[in-house]
Amino acid sequence: MTTKECGNHGGGGGGGGTACRICGAIIGFIIIVLMTIFLVWIILQPKNPEFILQDTTVYAFNLSQPNLLTSKFQITIASRNRNSNIGIYYDHLHAYASYRNQQITLASDLPPTYQRHKEDSVWSPLLYGNQVPIAPFNAVALGDEQNSGVFTLTICVDGQVRWKVGTLTIGNYHLHVRCQAFINQADKAAGVHVGENTVKYTLINKCSVNF
Incomplete structure (x- = not known):
């Protein structure tokens, strides 16, 4: 039986052994860096940002046949960085409205934002959609809700998030925010008229945040 040693191929010098030592040093350095990042991450205990849907202004919400929905909303959504030692970069954010998991408006881009420790962003x-085709089963449910004057939408925010620890920027995570918007058009006291056929509803609803 023969044993092959790293660096002894071809019978030539120690070039192979040097390459192995350099490779081992690089791997060791990478492991140390990764362990340092992991320990810092555990010590800091990062918290997800908190999102709140503050209000929704309804300009239009009309279902016509055959199953076409025209809608227009102005929303106010706030985010808070709950971390004391970690900053948050929000990249490529966009918002849209959905009804029963069906997107009903175009996606609206939100400006990229850096959020410092304990800082808020608004x-x-x-959000709008013009004669968007609605699935037949959703159109039936939406028609019933409109007749009752009460309907629920989901305001969605998707994008990328990076964390900043000191001078180090970590990760590129996909952010999913989902906020329930309960619109009660049947109760005249539920909203404030801010224009002709335009009503603003104050909600203050906490949103779910997932990565």
Whole structure:
């Protein structure tokens, strides 16, 4: 039986052994860096940002046949960085409205934002869709809700998030925010008229945040 040693191929010098030592040093350095990042991450205990849907202004919400929905909303959504030692970069954010898991408005881009420790950010995008085809089973449910004057939408925010620890920027995580918007048009006291056929509903609803 023969044994092959790293660096002894071809009978030539110690070039192979040097390469092995350099490779081992690089791997060791990478492991040390990763362990340092992991320990810092555990010590800091990062918290997800908190999102709150503050209000929704309804300009239009009309279902016509055959199953076409025209809608226009102005929303105000706030985010808070709950961390004391970690900053948050929000990249490529966009917001849209959905009804029973079906998107009903175009996606509206939100400006990229850096959020410092314990800092708040507020966005007020306009969400709209013109004669968007609605699945038949959703159209039936929506028609019933409109007749009752009460309907529930989901305001969605998707994008990328990076964390900043000191001078180090970590990760590129996909952010999913889902906020329930309960609109009660049947109760005249539930909203404030801010224009002709335009009603603003104050909600203050906490949103779910997932990565």
